[in-house]
Every structure is written in C-alpha cells, then in structure tokens.
Amino acid sequence: MRLSSLADYAVVMMSATARHCGGVARLNATRLAEDTGLPLPTVQKLVSRLSAAGLVETGRGAAGGFRLARPAAAISLADIVEAVEGPIALTTCVDADRHDCAVEGSCRVRPHWGGVNALVRDALASVSLATISSSAGPEPVEPTLSQLDPALRPGAGVHA
Amino acid sequence: MRLSSLADYAVVMMSATARHCGGVARLNATRLAEDTGLPLPTVQKLVSRLSAAGLVETGRGAAGGFRLARPAAAISLADIVEAVEGPIALTTCVDADRHDCAVEGSCRVRPHWGGVNALVRDALASVSLATISSSAGPEPVEPTLSQLDPALRPGAGVHA
C-alpha cells in the first residue's frame, strides 16, 4: 500500500512543471532537476515514461524539452501513477491475464477485488494535478476539488 | 500502488475465518492452511501479526487456535492491511517522523499527500470483511455494507 518512489517523484515533477510554465512553454530536464532537487537521470527516465503514456509532449534537439500534453486540471494522480508503474492493481488477480494464484478456484474474495480496486483508483482519479500544484492548506482534498476546478479550469483551452 | 502478497493472503485468511465459523469457534492454523491452500508458515506469521494488531484472539495449547476478535462487519480492509504492512502511507512524507525527503523545503506537494492518503485509506475502510466474505456479485462495495450489517450484526454480543 505504498506507491513507488518513482511515482512520488513523478508527481513532484509534474507539479513543478505545471507551476513553472503552466504547461505552455517547454522546460528542459536539467532545469527541472535543479529546481526540484531530484537527480537528473531519474528525471530523464520519468520524462520517458510520461511521454510514452501521453501525459507530456517532448521535443528533441537543442531547443528541446517537454511540456504538459493536457491542462493540469485534466491530469489526475491516477494517470501519473499508471504512467509510471503500470495499471493500478492492488492484487495480481486484478491484472487480468495473471493467473498465478494457486487458490484461484476456492478463492471467493477474488470477485470483490475488482470493485475495491476501482474504488481506490477513483480516489486517486478524483485528485487532479491542478489541486496538487496549488499552494493550498494541508487538507484540501474533497471539498476544495470541485471549487478549484472552475478556478483553474482551462475553459477556452490554455494551449490545446 | 500494489499491496503486498502477505496483505492479500491475510484478507483471504480472514475471509475464510469469517465464513467458516463466523468468528465464534476457534480454528487452528493447519486447518485453515489446508482449506485456503496457503502455505502453513505464511498462515502462522499472519496470525501472529493479526493477533498483535488485535484483530484475532489467539489461544495457545493443545486446543488452541484463533478466532475473530470483532464481528466481521466491524473489521475493514484498512484494518487488515495496516495490521500486516503497517500504517497506510502512500509516501514516506506521510510517515510523520520520516524526514528523508531531500527536497522537503521546496516540495510543495507534501502538504497535499496527507489528504490523498486519507482519501485512499477511507476507500479501504469503507469495505468491511463481511462484504468480502459474502458470495455476492462482482461489484458489491459500498451499498451492500449497510445491508450486511444487520444480517451479521452480533447484536447481544457473540463472545465479548
């Protein structure tokens, strides 16, 4: 019940990206590594995975860099977590094709895991990157979510 | 974002315990290991941790064994998970005393993790052992909770 360090770093990275340029201008990995204090190779690896998942747009070359592919309000924690460490699956039973469970037949709790898994995933999906990027108080989770959405709502579209 | 195998096995164990004797009669670890198909040493270790957490009552000696310390409806998934793998903490920042984060000062997402962590924890706390133990459909998560309560409600107290 603890997400990997890379996922944690990815959230920090995305938050910094959203806060720095709002997802409009491009930002290079070196600069971001200096600002966040994370090791540069880690940032590079994370950028790779995030771009593969379609969360960030990358540009190669001298003036390369990356920026958010979608507005911050349209990116949830679940997206980031899934981009870094694969689909959210509390148990191997939820991974669909994985049939490693030896007690698959007598296991009567397996049908329930799907619902629990969806419940947890929805909890993470209800938190947007915009909420994380804001400098709100220590407990702005559920009630402020719907209030922050219109405030940071891209509306007419920031860049997309 | 994947809970440990031991936690998974613990849920299976607790579910089997609740289904077999309803938390009334005592059940030995050997019998439970045979029924669930889990390795006996694993069951023993899990019983140790669950008893340390106060979820099961253990009895030593020849006629020993264990049973649920509380009715199944009063035990949640969060309780089981926390009993096996410690407090639910998505990141090390939530672990309170852990100050290993090198970017503690500039990290502006840390205050938000507490709320997110509570959100996930509540999601697991909303699912009771009674729900997991039932043979209902694939998605009986929240609504059935209040309906199973009266059914399995100990009422006058089973043993306590």
Next chain:
DNA sequence: TGCAATTCAGACCGGAATGATCCGATTGGG
C-alpha cells in the same frame, strides 16, 4: 551544407525490501 551541442530513449547493474521457510520457547490439555 556540415558540425556540434543538447536532448530523449533504452539497456545494464547494484542494492534493498519482501516473501517464504525453519527452529526454539511457551502454554494448555490428557
């Protein structure tokens, strides 16, 4: 047009945490 600087992308390796197992100590019943 060619060079070079800067960037992303994938592969390799070391380390730590987890999972499974075994053995000794304790307790209760027959």
Next chain:
DNA sequence: CCCAATCGGATCATTCCGGTCTGAATTGCA
C-alpha cells in the same frame, strides 16, 4: 507428568526497484 499445538524470532533466497550509463536522434549555428 508427557504430549500436542501454537507463538515468536531469526535466517535465507528471490524479486522488484532505483540509479547510472551509453547510444541515437534532432535542431541550431557556422
């Protein structure tokens, strides 16, 4: 008084994760 069954801690192998490195691609400038 002896035996049976359990709890608790200690040990070892294994998998996954985190970090680092090298290579390929692209753009800007001379």
